[in-house]
Amino acid sequence: MAGFILIVVAALFFPGVILRTKSIASGRKGPGIFQPWKDLSLLLRKGSVFSDTTGLIFKIAPSITLATVIGAMLFLPFAQQKALLSFEGDFIMFAYLLALGKFFTIIAALDTGSSFEGMGASREALFSMLVEPAFFILMATFAMFTGYTSFSVIFNHFFITGNDYVLIYSIIGAYLLVQITMIENSRLPVDDPKTHLELTMIHEVMILDYSGFDKALIHIAGYLKFAIYGSLIYNLVVPAGWNVILQIGLFFAVQVLFAGVIGFTESFRARNKMNKNPKFILTLSSIALIAFMVILILTEKLA
Amino acid sequence: MFGSTAFLIILVLSLLVYAVPEWLKHYFTLGLLTAGIALTSAWSIGVLAGTGQEYEFPLFASEAGVRMVLVIDSLSAFFILVINFTVLIGFLYSRGYLEPYRARMNALRFSIHYFSYLWLWISMLMVVMVRDGLSFLIVWEIMALSSFFLVIFDAEERSILKTGISYLIMMHVSMFFILVAFLIVQKDTGQMSFDSLGEYFGRHRNLPLFLLFFAGFAIKAGFIPLHTWLPEAHPAAPSHISGVMSGVMIKMGIYGIIRVVASMQSDLLVTGVIILIISLISGVLGVMMAIVQHDLKRLLAYHSIENIGIIGIGLGLGVIGQAIGNHALSLLGYAGGVLHVLNHSLFKSLLFFNAGSVYLAAHTRNMEQTGGLMKRMPWTAILFLTGSLAICGLPPFNGFISEFLIYMGMFGSLPGASLFHSILIVGSIAALALIGGLAIFCFTKAFGIVFLGEPRSEQAGNAREADKSMIYPQLATAAMILFIGLGSPLVVKPVFGIVGQTWNLGTQPLVIGAFTANLAQISLAGGIFVVTVAALLLYRRYHLSRRVVEAGPTWGCGYTAVTAKHQYTATSFAYNYNHLARPLLQTKKEIDEIGEDEIFPRKRKFLSHSDDLFKRHLVDRPVNLVTGLLKRLAVMQTGEIRHYILYAFVFMLLVLLLATLKII
Structure with a gap:
């Protein structure tokens, strides 16, 4: 339960922290930390415009996407407390639920019949397909390292396996998860959410035709997703056995740091050339594979 | 004995299809099907619900020593139920699908069609019921022949006949391997039967005989590189036939492999690794080739190869588990593979039926000519979407459950695994994850291009929803898909039982209990998800009812003269992927470049096409x-x-x- 609530709380300020970081880095005064949620409340007050081309899929997709994200949140533990739903292989369902959300986002974009949105859909489909193996190899590494196959138990045992090299995994895992978040949430260096040209967008171009309530749902799902990955990273870097009060503080510290990292990256880095992206994403799988090989060496299976 | 007599009567009555008047043929066939399905399903449920006792009775026995005995164990029972369900739904669907053909084809063609359909069903049932090698080969041959006649039903075009014949040749190559394998067994044990395999395997090296059987059965199942008949035959056949062939007939190959593997006693590790690697290749390449197809049914056919690959991954892991003594891996791998047989039969037949409805309505299978069909055929679209989500292995649909079992087997076997095993498993995990991702790419394309957006041709614009008689049976399939997805423990438990008996795993109830409890959690998560979606949609409705909702054109970036031709096409959707996969797919483009002196370019054509590398190098080249x-x-x-x-x-x-x- 704690994990669920903390993610919701973190999602409240996560996008704001990114915005603030970017403002500070570029020397602007910039909007306040809760500006994204103020924008949301504006969206919720507005009416909606639907394209004549769109149909049922376009209307239900945002709700389904948000539901998949809420579903995925059920699997995340906090400290030594188990997640709301925890079973062997829950991370498989976690990944596939998020993929279900992607599926609907993509077909909703195709529902508009716009070539721009088709282009975004095609890119999103390709990039999220390429990132899939990286996450699974990473989880396989953890399963091998701890001997368990569920988020809650893996993270509970992560720091008490008695393996001296646990920090290596913690760092590689955190690095990979940061990169996966960037791809899953369509941020730099794969996609630039602030680009103003449809041709260079991925995620933004897919939701061009959304307005009002549905658009708000899409944004909420995006913010929650940030906090979900932030929480995964937190679980990897902070031992589950520490004092709970300290942990709650650390949790928010990690989330703020994570948001800050994203803000800084976006301030100082340009987006990849579009056809460089597949190479970039596949690199993550290779890093995950290297991490796996390292574990084989450390557990003395590979001399 | 009553049962076998009734079965024989159905076989004999099937001949009457030729005699009954034309208007009655459909109902006559339906009557025979229903009777036979009731009979055989009752046997199967008896076997599955009972103590797992085998059910055995002679079909006929002549004084000359020719006899055919039907044996039903839990594995046969499972396959019988899978066959019966899809064959019945397919037949119910066929009534509406064949309607346009009635005007232009004579009664004899229809008689042959119905007769072949009956015998395809009967032969598949017998394939899983006979144990004796000779009887097996006979019914195997009947299965190939009847499906051949079904494929060439629409043989006004020469190309279909050609496809049919090449299919028939492939089936006989397959049969040749199986025949040789059986002869080897007979020479050694004096008996030609699945039951004597164990005796042979006990005395000799297991691998060579396995490879012979595997080659034969893998052609039927469509493992790469023996799949070449599959993407040709499925699009050529009428859609209800494609659904039955892809849904259940190719699974007869899987059935054969299971029977052989279950009798093996040594060489298990190498066998498992061979099955696993071939399956991984089939899975990944199958879906990779599916993405670039424009023909909807051909795309689905390549997906059959992918799914056969997933089934094979499960079986391969099971064999490896037996070899290294990892009980849980065996149980989960086999159960995942066997369950995927059922799952694939459901969603793939559903998808083929819907592709058929699209073909009838839009008169084309070319995706570039379709579009916007969801508004015109809402039921077909929703059913196709259900099938798409299921085939991508997404929760809460049935495909997820079988893939989850396989994943669980793999992840669960990692702790404490040997070096070789862990590398193999991690490779498989990455490949299975990639297959999942590619499938999503493929089906967002298929569903999005065919059903969403604006129609790309006039025929597509004039499409009408399929007849109710075609929709209703499919609803039953969709209901099964959801049922397995949300109520998985109810289905997986018997599957564990079947697997335990087939491979003599001697499974402890405790282990099974733990896995089933795990699946109950998935059902819970699925349930929560469905409720969340429903709640959000209800709230959305309430919310929008109090706001201004307007309609307008799609955002065109300031350009207002947008036409349907500006939409993304299937080719453009797959373009970036195609760019990546070019070395493997060998997409060819034909265009003559615009010359420098050509001030006013003349009209020109552009053609892009991807060949099947395996077909070109393994079939076409040697044949040429x-x-x-x-x-x-x-x-x-x-x-x-x-x-x-x-x-x-x-x-x-x-x-x-x-x-x-x-x-x-």
């Missing part, structure tokens, strides 16, 4: 080589009688010479 050689030999065919007499004379001389030299 042989035909080329044979053509050269045609010089001898002079048409003059004296030359022919000379050939005979030379031949006799040769025989005489060889005989004197004691060579022959």
